[in-house]
Amino acid sequence: MSITDNWQTLVKEQQYNDLLMEWNAKINLVSRQKKNVLDLIEDSKLFLQGIDFTPGINILDLGTGGGIPGIILAVHHPEANFTLVDSIQKKINVVADIAKRMELTNVITVCGRAEELAGKGILEKQSFDYVVSRxxxxxxxxxAWSKDLIKPGGKLVTLKGGDIHGEIDKTRRLPYVKNIHRKDFGERILLTVDFV
Known part of the structure; x- marks a missing residue:
């Protein structure tokens, strides 16, 4: 990545911060502390370490809320396609507005409940290389929500905190889970789940 690309990415991150704060004053999307929004942006960048970005890759952000981590990932990787999903229409309206104002042509938004997306035909089955979720x-x-949406061999990448040993042990037993990888970042843990 060139210095110009780095600068443009920083400008886009600041634009996202400003737009999110603008909307957050009207609709509670994230904690109203500015430091919290900057932390969310930094947390979103951790997802970059769990994804092998290739041109045309399809990524689903499940439970995007105010666009975390999908918007930041889309800024860093304009060659990838992002579908940002949330069950709350007003949040999706905000994220759609932010993506439009940021001119992110690689982002689409969908309102729907995670557990109904594939079953009700809202999203095409097995159409995503990665599912990300915060x-x-x-x-x-x-x-369980991702298995019908993810391509064979696809991955779920999620950021967790706290003691997650029990969650990992239960997840390893699922028949469609091949492996789970863990990267620790202080209080944050990036988990990558490989699907069969």
Whole structure:
């Protein structure tokens, strides 16, 4: 990545921060502390270490809320395609507005419940290389919601905190889970779940 690309990425991150704060004053998307938003942006960058980005890759952000981590990942990888999903329509409206104002042509938004996306035909089955999620549920539920949406051999990448040994042990027993990789970043733990 060149210095110009790095600069443009930083400008886009600041733009996202400003737009999120603007919207957050109207709709509670994230904690209203500015430091918290900057922490969320930094947390989103941790996902970059769990994804092998290739041109045209399809990534689903499950439970995107205010666009975390999907918007930041889309800024860093314009060659990838992102579908940002949340069950709350007003949050999806905000994320769609932010993506439009940031001119992120690699982002689409969908309103729907995670457990219904494939079953009700909201999203095409087995159409995503990766599912990313910022700790919206226990790991086994995230895997269950992702299994019909993810391509064979695809991966779920999630950021967790606290003691997650029990979640990992239960998830390893799922028939569609091949392996689980863990990277620790202080209080944050990046988990990558390989699907069969």
């Amino acid at each position: 700790s919206v549920a226990v790991l086994q539920d995230l895997c």
